Amino acid sequence: xxQMVPNSTNEIMAKKDTSTGPWRDAxxxxxxxxxxxxxxxxxLFFILLAIFGPFLAPQGINEQAIKDHRLLPPSSQFWFGTxxxxxxxFSRVIHGARISLGVGFFSVVGSVVVGSILGIVxxxxxxxxxxxxxxxxxxxxxxxxxxxxIAVVSVLGPSLRNALIAIAIINIPNFGRLIRSKVLxxxxxxxxxxxxxIGMKDLRILFSHILPNSLAPVIVAGTLAIASAIIEAAAxxxxxxxxxxxxxxxxxxxxxxxxxxxxxPWTMVFPGIAIMLTVLGFNLMGDGLRxxxxxxMKN
Amino acid sequence: MAEREIILEVKDLQTxxxxxxxxxxxxxxxxxxxxxxxxxxxxxxxxxxxxxxxxSIMGLxxxxxxxxxxxxxxxKGKDLTKFxxxxxxxxxxxxxxxxxxxxxxxxxxLFTIGNQLVEAITLHKKDWNKKQAKxxxxxxxxxxxxxxxxxxxxxxxxxxxxxxxxxxxxxMALVCDPKVLIADEPTTALDVTIQAQILKLMRELNExxxxxxxxxxHDLGVVAETCERVVVMYAGKVVEEGxxxxxxxxxxxxxxxxxIASVPDMRHKKQRLxxxxxxxxxxxxxxxxxxxxxxxxxxxxxxxxxxxxxxETSANxxxxxxxxxxxxxxxxxxxxxxx
Numbered sequence: 001x002x003q004m005v006p007n008s009t010n011e012i013m014a015k016k017d018t019s020t021g022p023w024r025d026a027x028x029x030x031x032x033x034x035x036x037x038x039x040x041x042x043x044l045f046f047i048l049l050a051i052f053g054p055f056l057a058p059q060g061i062n063e064q065a066i067k068d069h070r071l072l073p074p075s076s077q078f079w080f081g082t083x084x085x086x087x088x089x090f091s092r093v094i095h096g097a098r099i100s101l102g103v104g105f106f107s108v109v110g111s112v113v114v115g116s117i118l119g120i121v122x123x124x125x126x127x128x129x130x131x132x133x134x135x136x137x138x139x140x141x142x143x144x145x146x147x148x149x150i151a152v153v154s155v156l157g158p159s160l161r162n163a164l165i166a167i168a169i170i171n172i173p174n175f176g177r178l179i180r181s182k183v184l185x186x187x188x189x190x191x192x193x194x195x196x197x198i199g200m201k202d203l204r205i206l207f208s209h210i211l212p213n214s215l216a217p218v219i220v221a222g223t224l225a226i227a228s229a230i231i232e233a234a235a236x237x238x239x240x241x242x243x244x245x246x247x248x249x250x251x252x253x254x255x256x257x258x259x260x261x262x263x264x265p266w267t268m269v270f271p272g273i274a275i276m277l278t279v280l281g282f283n284l285m286g287d288g289l290r291x292x293x294x295x296x297m298k299n
Numbered sequence: 300m301a302e303r304e305i306i307l308e309v310k311d312l313q314t315x316x317x318x319x320x321x322x323x324x325x326x327x328x329x330x331x332x333x334x335x336x337x338x339x340x341x342x343x344x345x346x347x348x349x350x351x352x353x354x355s356i357m358g359l360x361x362x363x364x365x366x367x368x369x370x371x372x373x374x375k376g377k378d379l380t381k382f383x384x385x386x387x388x389x390x391x392x393x394x395x396x397x398x399x400x401x402x403x404x405x406x407x408x409l410f411t412i413g414n415q416l417v418e419a420i421t422l423h424k425k426d427w428n429k430k431q432a433k434x435x436x437x438x439x440x441x442x443x444x445x446x447x448x449x450x451x452x453x454x455x456x457x458x459x460x461x462x463x464x465x466x467x468x469x470x471m472a473l474v475c476d477p478k479v480l481i482a483d484e485p486t487t488a489l490d491v492t493i494q495a496q497i498l499k500l501m502r503e504l505n506e507x508x509x510x511x512x513x514x515x516x517h518d519l520g521v522v523a524e525t526c527e528r529v530v531v532m533y534a535g536k537v538v539e540e541g542x543x544x545x546x547x548x549x550x551x552x553x554x555x556x557x558x559i560a561s562v563p564d565m566r567h568k569k570q571r572l573x574x575x576x577x578x579x580x581x582x583x584x585x586x587x588x589x590x591x592x593x594x595x596x597x598x599x600x601x602x603x604x605x606x607x608x609x610x611e612t613s614a615n616x617x618x619x620x621x622x623x624x625x626x627x628x629x630x631x632x633x634x635x636x637x638x
Contacts (some may be wrong), residue, residue: 190404196359197399198392198419198471208418212409 036288042281115175123183340526413452
């Protein structure tokens with residue numbers, strides 16, 4: 001075989017992959033990570049469940065049949081058994097995916113948006129603005145998060161929407177601090193000085209140079225935060241402060257199952273497994289993302 | 300050659316840093332000027348205020364703690380220190396541009412070369428459309444001697460070598476035809492062969508575009524190769540100023556002599572390379588006397604008591620050293636004999 005001498009390194013890279021960029025590189029290293037792919041698979045499975053769940057569920061979720069099939073064990077008709085009101089647990093778990101993922105996703109999006117803005121302002125402008133914002137974060141982090149969530153919900157009133165807001169609020173300081181520290185290091189980078197040296201405005205530097213460069217750790221932390229947000233939503237549901245009956249929220253299902261646990265363990269096992277699997281999926285995926293996006297992990 | 304006009308003049312510039320240890324004047328009453336199309340070298344060891352001088356001109360001194368405390372920076376007769384931030388933004392990139400030491404980190408890793416060049420163009424040429432800006436970017440990449448300019452536009456910084464990135468940085472700095480280009484140690488981070496290429500490129504561009512260049516460096520080789528005039532800085536002060544020829548043939552200030560003696564010379568095999576004893580003093584620590592006195596070989600009584608002014612030893616040569624005071628010129632100055 002005749003050997004072709006490439007003109008430059010770029011040509012070599014171009015042959016391997018037509019579009020190389022930081023994100024493309026990250027995807028390549030992510031797709032090599034088997035465990036992370038399993039996690040992503042689980043997450044994808046639950047996302048599909050959340051989207052198409054209502055079409056897949058064999059039974060209605062709120063159709064009670066206390067007389068006919070109350071607390072039936074798993075069978076071919078009711079795969080996961082029935083609860084104390086005779087509702088099909090399988091259908092309810094499927095419907096629950098939408099609620100849990102929804103709460104997890106939207107609460108994290110909310111805290112990322114608010115946290116990023118506060119963190120960027122604090123990190124870039126510094127001085128007294130930084131002091132004020134950072135101290136607020138410190139105060140918020142001084143409370144145990146679930147306690148703070150309970151406080152927020154009890155002010156707003158118990159409902160799924162308010163639980164989502166509460167979870168979003170308690171996560172704000174985590175993202176705020178993360179972004180702030182990232183901005184602090186990025187604003188000292190030479191490409192920021194050179195952006196200033198060609199006459200770029202502060203705001204433009206913030207949003208077109210600093211923000212995109214600080215996103216990688218936020219994506220990682222965001223993925224992991226979805227997992228903990230789901231747990232927090234379930235915990236609030238369990239305490240009766242989140243989703244209200246008869247919504248098929250997983251945490252709420254666990255709480256309802258408490259009374260009949262001894263006679264009908266399946267009422268608790270299946271929603272519990274659903275929570276565990278979702279959280280595990282997000283955690284595995286998040287770890288994989290960290291390996292792929294963290295520059296220190298690059299070789 | 301027709302007398303060229305002075306395009307940038309730094310007058311009595313003092314830039315201080317307000318720290319917990321007190322006010323530290325990093326740049327202490329510095330005067331120099333750049334003429335149109337000229338290459339001026341600013342030389343000195345690390346920490347003698349070269350970079351702070353250049354950042355002061357750009358209005359980019361990190362504040363707090365830094366601040367221009369006195370003096371003027373006149374660009375075409377207008378004082379840049381009086382400009383508002385908004386006015387300064389129009390100057391940066393458009394009139395005065397700057398390139399930095401580390402080409403590896405001077406480009407945003409997340410965007411393509413083309414993206415960043417077009418951004419730099421549209422910042423100042425608001426009425427240009429994307430197509431014009433792109434064409435200009437490609438033209439600039441070709442001008443700085445990069446092959447396959449069109450393809451390069453789609454590349455990310457990590458795909459380029461250090462030398463290529465520095466060329467991109469030069470292209471980006473020159474994209475709006477600035478009158479003055481400040482190059483802060485542009486070749487320090489590059490290996491020697493690439494250094495030579497970049498210096499050659501900068502000299503060619505200077506001739507072609509008539510952009511004045513302030514070459515900030517600690518490398519006397521760079522100065523000898525590129526500059527017309529040199530300003531030697533020490534501990535925040537200008538200690539010697541003159542044309543490259545006079546400075547290299549007849550260095551007057553003991554510090555300049557020391558710097559030149561520290562350059563390895565292949566023709567003479569010396570046992571050991573000369574080095575100036577000691578370090579640059581921390582700015583602000585020396586209150587009285589010449590700042591170089593502690594390291595100077597020709598130090599005498601007066602040096603530790605008074606601060607020497609800048610003596611004009613010939614038409615194009617100034618030195619801040621008591622050895623060239625009128626009373627002692629006859630004894631020490633060799634300029635008269637050689638020229």
